[in-house]
Amino acid sequence: MTATAGSAPLLQVDDISVRFGALLALNRVSLSVPRGEIAAIIGPNGAGKTTLLNCISGFYQPSEGRIAFAGRDRTRLSPPDVAALGIARTFQNVALFRGMSVLDNIMTGRILKMRGNFLLDALWWGPARRQELAHRAFVERIIDFLEIQAIRKSPAGLLPYGLQKRVELARALAAEPQLLLLDEPMAGMNVEEKEDMCRFILDVNSEFGTTIALIEHDMGVVMDICDHVVVLDYGRKIADGTPEHVRKDQAVLDAYLGVAHHD
């Protein structure tokens, strides 16, 4: 890694716009996420948060603007290529491999780390076996870390929602990402589950040094765990700063509480 790449923000989004027919879902949005930070993207429903996440992870291609990761332009990449760069994500409506066990789900997360000679794999022989065991050991570490030992053999599709979210996080972590994108990691959880998830996110950040960008509706959570908050409304960025700063911002209050327009 060059010195310039090291000092540049890990993720730099410049003026990206996304259009769905007549709807401008994102309107010249910019943001930067420095290495090691936990950033939040917040905003009312339909503000374009998930669209922004989809652009960063390659599921949507922005019609304008550019996205740089670790100092390199990567605006037009497909999702697998983005994953190969070291960006992992979770989905708003949990996207697990429902028919597979928890363990297999997390192992699948390491697919990019595996080097394959399928003949050796099939024979379960020599280097293939050692490789599988090494990956398995790493996955076990993540399972311990996220405290899901008890469910490792269960089919993922049969787990309660809160645990599915946790397994999805585990799968994303298995890829050892530099940047972790979480789309509403705490949606639909009770208070206790939320506290657990907050703890995991903070631990991932401090222990693995993973940079995290998350979308979240629970303001208490955002204010507690994030270093930096970006607020979107109707596809535009209306605020960007520390939680304290954003909390007092008039535009943010208007967007959330509504405001009478005097034209």
Added chain:
Amino acid sequence: MIDLLAALVAPFREIAGAPTFFVEVLLGGIFAGLLYSLVALGFVLIFKASGVFNFAQGVMVLFAALTLVGLMERGAPVMLALVLTMAVMVALAFAIEKLVLRPLVNQEYIILFMATIGLNFFLEGFGEMVWGANVKRLDVGIPDRSFMLKGVQINQLELTAAITAAVLVTVLAVFFQRTRIGRALRAVADDHEAALSIGIPLKTIWVVVWSVSGLVALVAGVMWGAKSGVQFSLSLIALKALPVLILGGFTSVPGAIAGGLIIGVGEKVAEVYWGPLVGGAIENWFAYVLALGFLLIRPQGLFGEKIIERV
């Protein structure tokens, strides 16, 4: 009363009376069944990985066999012709991904299904244009002769074909259980978006499954072609694969194998022992009636996933 006796008791008495003949009937059924399994397997692989019901699977069998025979007619030795045909089937997979699947990505499944109908007619016409439409003899060097084993007559060609099919099926099963690509394929079958997000390129997976389906079609084509000549009717065995899929479930590899064997053995046994009661030709409809019964009782098939929809 007489009829009931004839239907329920007489056939079993016949079976008990001539067990070696029954074993021969069973072997014939297993041979046909493995063939259906192979074709069904081609369907299952593509359906699992992309949700596309490949109407052209039967024609792929015909096309593979035609290519093999065509190359051999032009003087290629069997082994070389086989390798070249494999290469053609893999090239076909790449072409299908590039020209058919990629432009239609994210379209409704019915549109992809229609595209495979188009592919069906294209391959049929293209194959006949290049290799000719007349019935061809396929001789892969295994004599179509029988030998006796403990009083049971066994056909050498059928035995070789059955062993080949069994080995192929086992290899595929291990491939999909154990390897990285196999795990990726199962992931894609479960959730496209999630698979993309962890770095599995859908396009590669599609090429892999269409290639494997093409190779499976080649084996099925060689088996059937060596037995009864390479001709258009080869593509019709795809119709027999449909009831196999209904029995085994559209997404299950073991299901395709079990379904194929049940139907292959079932229709032979029904034909030989119950056929005379209704004037024969049970073999032609047995599979479909069985599938109909399954649709009424267990629509997800023997091994398919039960579809539970929340209302």
